[in-house]
Amino acid sequence: MRSQKHCTAASYSFDPLQHLAGIAPYFEPSDPPRDPAPPQGCRVTRAAYLVRHAAIDANDYDYQEYLQPFLEKLGNKTVDWSTIPELSFLATWFPPALAEQETVTRAGKLEAAQLGVSISFRYPTLRLPQRVWSSTAERTVKSAQSLIRSLELDDDTINLVQVYEGKKAGADSLTPYSSCSAYSSSAGSKQASQYQKQYTAPIIARLNSYAPSFNFTVEDVIAMQEICGYDTVIRESSPFCSLDLFKPDEWLAFEYANDIMYHYNTGYGGELSGVIGFPWLNATMSLLTASQAEQDMYISFTHRELPPTVLVAMGLFNNSAFSGADNINAMMPLHQINYNRAWVSSRILPFLTNVAIERMNCSSYGFSNGTHYRVLVNQSPQTLPTCSDGPGESCSASGLQAFMCEREVMFGGYSAKCQVDYKNSTDVVTFYRSADNGTTVGK
Secondary structure (H helix, E strand, C coil), rough: CCCCCCCCCCCCCCCCCCCCCCCCCCCCCCCCCCCCCCCCCEEEEEEEEECCCEEEEECHHHHHHHHHHHHHHHHHCCCHHHHHHHHHHHHHCCCCCCCCCCCCHHHHHHHHHHHHHHHHEEEECCCCCCCCEEECCHHHHHHHHHHHHHCCCCCCCCCEEEEECCCCCCCCCCCCCCCCCCCCCCCHHHHHHHHHHHHHHHHHHHHHHHHHHHCHHHHHHHHHHHHHHHHHHHHCCCCCCCCCCCCCCHHHHHHHHHHHHHHHHCCCCCHHHHHHHHHHHHHHHHHHHHCCCCCCCCEEEECCHHHHHHHHHHCCCCCCCCCCCCCEEEHHHCCCCCCCCCCCHHHHHCCCCCCEEEEEEEECCCCCCEEEEEEEEEEECCCCCCCCCHHCCCCCCCHHHHHHHHHHHHHHHHHHHHCCCCCEEEEEEEEHHCCCCCEECCC
């Protein structure tokens, strides 16, 4: 009689840190799992990067709305946490220093420096930039400085140009959403709140069964899940990330609530998203397609709002791209998770998220020789809709011209569509070509 072979199920693993939306520490999700190396026969001759600032100790809104109220409540309530196995860590846990919010953490500075090293290794034949750009907030400046220090071979060879975060700068800014009068920073909060109430209800019931006197709320649950991220980027780990505290499905629900918010705020659910992102895309493509360029690399640091609007302007991570559906919001239901969605904020905008556009010179089998372009998000190659006629589904020079004309028809006219209520607005980005050489960073 033959011996019977027994099959064992594959082990299941889950990392909450890769599902924390805009609070996720930087990681490269390989979405899709394509080779980030240039396609066969291609070499990169020019590149541009748009980078979100590195990890910070707490976002102002998160701190005021969720973290501070929860931490104060935790300090004021008398509960013997040591007698509750699931929450026993609260007996000895103490909050990280959050007195000054939105400060880049040590881990954030290290990750920004690592990105600089990664870029230098990725493009060994390109000239190091003379200038790097950032908006004027401390967190973007500090992130840019960390990258510059790791990127330059000798001290004070790369200058940092700070682009003012004005509310009347039109599109000529790394924070064009602030100058867009018709844009609302609270967009998406209402829709996200609807799902938050739903997914936290059973969690609240469970936690209150452990500690009835604490009276856990929706805001408390969100605060605890946010602390997982902020605690980690400050102290490298957090007991709030334990899968004994929140199950994988509950982390996925937290992520989805954030996806809903970003969808309506800076994603496809926002009418102005592509309008806000197009000026940077248009200016960057002009730099990359020009016959001559002052730099081989253009690197800019901004906040979490701009990268997703640029992705919308390019048509990437569009949930309904191949469906032909007109109702884009139907792909982000408010009553259940669309697990097959393309719009996943943890993959799109973790701390230090970066959108790269590369110009390549290609001589590849089966394709015409010449210049091609491709986009990478956190090192993962993406395919531009309507333009994938080159090696590795890159976009040919002629195809890119048609693509950009198409996107301009869809998203051009920043000042008019943003309904600006101030004078001297502009629809274009000019600071890359300005005479401002910035200042050295130093060690």
